[in-house]
Amino acid sequence: MENLLTPELEALRYIRYEADERIGYITLHRPDKRNALNSEVVSELKQAFEHAENDDSCRIIVLRAAGDVFCAGADLAYIQELQGYGYTDNLLDSTHLMQLFHQIYTLKKVVIGQVQGHALAGGCGLAAICDITFAVPEAKFGYTEVKIGFLPAIVSVFLLRKIGEARTKQLLLSGDVVSAQTALDLGLITFLAPADTLAADVRAYAQRLARENSAQSMEVTKEMLASLPEMALEEGLRYATRRNAEARGSDDCRRGIAAFLNKEKISW
Structure with missing residues (x-):
């Protein structure tokens, strides 16, 4: 592994970064919390993507996760904390997540999502914002925000571009959780890969892009x-x-x- 990290990256709690054969791997590493998002996780993801974008040993970036779930969305304790926020604090926090999504969307390097398990709410947003997304057939996808009186606001901007108005409405207004095959049919993800070959399939695809393009x-x-x-x-x-x-x-x-x-x- 070509794993020359800055002290800031080495100090990350929830995100791991490593580069190998011109692929930079950013790993959500909070499996005990189903890789749920909070302000610190978002901050660490932003740091990792910035590092990967400027890492000369990395040509293609892979976003992946540890454990059985890719990302379950916002952390429960984090949601409870938000209940005490006023509008200004909520705007700052929402801007924080928006910046991460925009960063990934406009990153100079290709970002491939490697989804080994369920991707829900904000986690589904992460999976969809990647340029190319591989997922196992067993994974579930969905934007469940409307079921708890919340809004899938930030991701809607990107989904309208990616899958169009009709399909975006289908997903966001229903709040339904759908299968990986349905996510593929809707254009939310790009490829299905069996669990036992997912990592190898993503690696081969990333290496082909790095080598041929x-x-x-x-x-x-x-x-x-x-x-x-x-x-x-x-x-x-x-x-x-x-x-x-x-x-x-x-x-x-x-x-x-x-x-x-x-x-x-x-x-x-």
């Missing part, structure tokens, strides 16, 4: 896909045309085209 091209593609939904048709086309022209002059494009024309295999 230009990191610069993947970064710019992620940036484009995050930006385009906000633009009108003509503005989006002009933006895409500019990025196309810029890419043609990049070192990676020159290398890739030269290798293609010379019938040479290129390894990024």
Whole structure:
């Protein structure tokens, strides 16, 4: 393992980070609490993703979890604590979670979710916000906030982009917990993988991206896909045309085209 951590990362309580063969692994490590989220967990995730984004030994990031549950959403003690918050404190806390979701969505590197168990409420948000998500068939997914008088507010912004209005309404208004197959059919996740091969399947996919694809091209593609939904048709086309022209002059494009024309295999 290429595990050169900052003192800040080494001091994390609930998150583990390690890099191996150009894959950075961020692990939710609170299995006794079903990897539930609280302010500290969110803070540690933000630190880990920032480190991974700037880690030269990491080309692809995998978000995974210890134990039987991927993430059960907000911690019960944390929910009870929020009952004493006023609007200002609640706004600060909500902003904290929003920043994490936005950070993952706009991260320069591809983020792959490795979901080995149930992902509910905020945990389902984490699974869905990843660029690519693998899950075991036994996993359950759902946004259950409406069942306790809460709102799946922050994740709704990203779900509307990812799966569209009709499917977002189906999930968020019902609060239903659905199977992994249904989550796949809805477009919430990307692949199903058996539990005994999940880690290997994710690793193989991540290594293929790291080996076969230009990191610069993947970064710019992620940036484009995050930006385009906000633009009108003509503005989006002009933006895409500019990025196309810029890419043609990049070192990676020159290398890739030269290798293609010379019938040479290129390894990024």
